[in-house]
Amino acid sequence: MTAQVAGAAPALIEELRRALALLVPDSDQARYGVAVSGGPDSMALLDLMVALHPGRTCAATLDHGLRTESAQEAEMVARWCAERGIPHAVLRPTFTPEGNVQAWARDQRYARLGEWRANEGLDWLLTAHHADDQLETMLMRLNRGSGVGGLAAIRSRSGHILRPLLGIRKAALLVYAQAAGLPFAEDPSNSDMRFDRASLRARLAKVDWLDPMAAARSAAALAQAEEALDWMAEDIAERHIFRIDTGWALDRPDLPAELLRRLVLILFARSAPAAPPPRGATLDQVIAKAKRGEQASIGDWILLGGLPWTLRPAPQRRNVT
Numbered sequence: 001m002t003a004q005v006a007g008a009a010p011a012l013i014e015e016l017r018r019a020l021a022l023l024v025p026d027s028d029q030a031r032y033g034v035a036v037s038g039g040p041d042s043m044a045l046l047d048l049m050v051a052l053h054p055g056r057t058c059a060a061t062l063d064h065g066l067r068t069e070s071a072q073e074a075e076m077v078a079r080w081c082a083e084r085g086i087p088h089a090v091l092r093p094t095f096t097p098e099g100n101v102q103a104w105a106r107d108q109r110y111a112r113l114g115e116w117r118a119n120e121g122l123d124w125l126l127t128a129h130h131a132d133d134q135l136e137t138m139l140m141r142l143n144r145g146s147g148v149g150g151l152a153a154i155r156s157r158s159g160h161i162l163r164p165l166l167g168i169r170k171a172a173l174l175v176y177a178q179a180a181g182l183p184f185a186e187d188p189s190n191s192d193m194r195f196d197r198a199s200l201r202a203r204l205a206k207v208d209w210l211d212p213m214a215a216a217r218s219a220a221a222l223a224q225a226e227e228a229l230d231w232m233a234e235d236i237a238e239r240h241i242f243r244i245d246t247g248w249a250l251d252r253p254d255l256p257a258e259l260l261r262r263l264v265l266i267l268f269a270r271s272a273p274a275a276p277p278p279r280g281a282t283l284d285q286v287i288a289k290a291k292r293g294e295q296a297s298i299g300d301w302i303l304l305g306g307l308p309w310t311l312r313p314a315p316q317r318r319n320v321t
Contacts, residue, residue, distance in 0.1 A: 019164035030123040034059045038073035040177040040184040041128040058087040060116050073185045129163045132170040135215040152223035233262035247312035267311045
């Protein structure tokens with residue numbers, strides 16, 4: 001271990017220990033799986049987790065097969081893990097890409113890694129998202145006009161997924177990986193200007209007044225606000241949303257807009273749990289009509305304003321011959 005690693009490791013390990021303790025109550029007894037792409041961030045996370053929780057840390061790499069180098073990168077991770085006695089699995093997609101390739105890759109990554117975690121009996125799956133990722137995500141969502149939930153950006157905990165590095169800069173992870181002599185590979189798509197995130201990342205590199213650590217704190221605060229609003233909406237729904245003949249009703253339409261958005265989504269989820277919910281401008285337009293006492297269509301349902309607001313199935317259309 002070099003002097004640089006010896007100096008950086010305790011601070012990073014302590015930050016990782018603190019983050020895990022805040023995220024899960026049994027962090028010192030849990031078993032962890034680390035999603036390792038082969039990049040410097042995930043390799044650093046795996047090395048730090050093994051130092052923090054030896055014997056209770058496994059790793060998995062998903063080879064999407066989208067690049068010729070991906071199989072070699074997965075093998076690089078597998079070889080490094082084998083040399084250190086770290087259980088490691090190479091996973092592959094269950095079907096070929098379709099539609100938006102980036103969305104497909106993300107969905108496959110979480111689906112296959114989630115299956116692996118469950119099959120291995122692991123408590124948590126860790127990813128190496130860091131403070132710089134958080135800033136990029138916040139800015140991308142801000143540019144799309146996202147609300148509180150969207151601006152909360154990358155959540156530190158989502159189901160069985162933990163992201164304990166959101167309070168650490170990418171540069172610190174890279175320095176650690178280099179100083180520790182960890183093997184890693186850089187995904188060329190990270191610098192491909194055809195992708196929005198890569199283009200934004202290149203521009204952010206020229207800006208020195210944006211603080212990713214401050215953005216990470218803001219995202220965490222927004223995530224807490226989102227949780228509080230969800231809790232309030234569920235509490236109100238228990239008292240003011242009720243079943244009616246063919247649908248559901250809300251008898252408190254006098255609430256602030258953000259709570260009304262959530263309550264209408266709860267109405268819709270109870271009425272049509274399998275249907276995609278209205279979002280963004282569509283949801284706002286529906287609520288604006290209901291406030292005026294008008295009716296608005298939401299897929300196969302109609303929301304009618306007044307007191308109470310009611311959500312009922314839309315009348316079946318007659319076939320015109």
